[in-house]
Amino acid sequence: MLTVRQVAAYHAMTLVAPAVAERFRPGQFLAVAVGGEHTSLLARRCFPVYEVKSDYGGTVEFVFEAGDPGAEWLASRRSRDSLDVLGPLGRPFPLPRDPASCLLVGGAHGSSGLFSLADALRRRDCQVHFVLGAPRAHEVFGARSAQRIGESATVVTRDGSLGVTGTIPDVLPRVIEETSADVVYAAGPTALLGSVASVSAALGIPCQVSVGEWLADTAACGIGTCLSCVLPLIGDDGHTRMVRACTEGPVLRGERVRWSDLGTIPLDALGGPRAPQAPLEAAP
Known part of the structure; x- marks a missing residue:
């Protein structure tokens, strides 16, 4: 580890x-495994990557909110740990x-995962626009960076x-209209992603979403074995399947996620529970 620093409401x-x-x-x-050697926190914590640098031996930076025991343990780490x-x-x-006009939409610290994407898009000569939001000012992440690197940046x-x-x-x-967006990329709270996907679909704009919060909230293993991060996704054939956010995702097509069915296994999902059958009447 190298450093832990405070960034507004986050680390x-x-x-x-x-x-x-x-x-x-x-x-x-x-x-990331949290809690140290003597922990009861068996599940890892999953975090989107904010920035990668090849200097200093190759560094990786991620942003998190110290809102649970695992994250609080991470925030207490020191440089030699x-x-x-x-x-x-x-x-x-x-x-x-x-080259395309790309609109990057981020909520709270979930937007941290969009900045490495912005760098990659700019290297492809794409226009990059931002919409960042949160309930309060100190919960918005990356507003100044977005204003510096984006063709436009709207903060809400x-x-x-x-x-x-x-x-x-x-x-x-x-x-979307002002930027003539060709594609929308979104990351942040799950409820926000559903709204962004709905707006994009209504306007006929492709939308890619990162369901990182869904993955983080489930305290998943990150490698597809615990099956705690499954969600219903409509496939190319029109059938719904339960997919793992950590392996088939976290990036998914926004219009394919069944947002209103998150946390359930729909009756029409392949391999899902069967609808209850009416009892047969006894023969006379």
């Missing part, structure tokens, strides 16, 4: 991890083949303490 941790830095692609995540980290894991963001807070008053879905249709 940013930088690790020396050359093997991870070499293989990382935007949208992938880290699975070691961490057990798996990564990079998961399916990355697909990148446009040709529910209480009006920074940028526009309201929520991201309130401003999204206008920003």
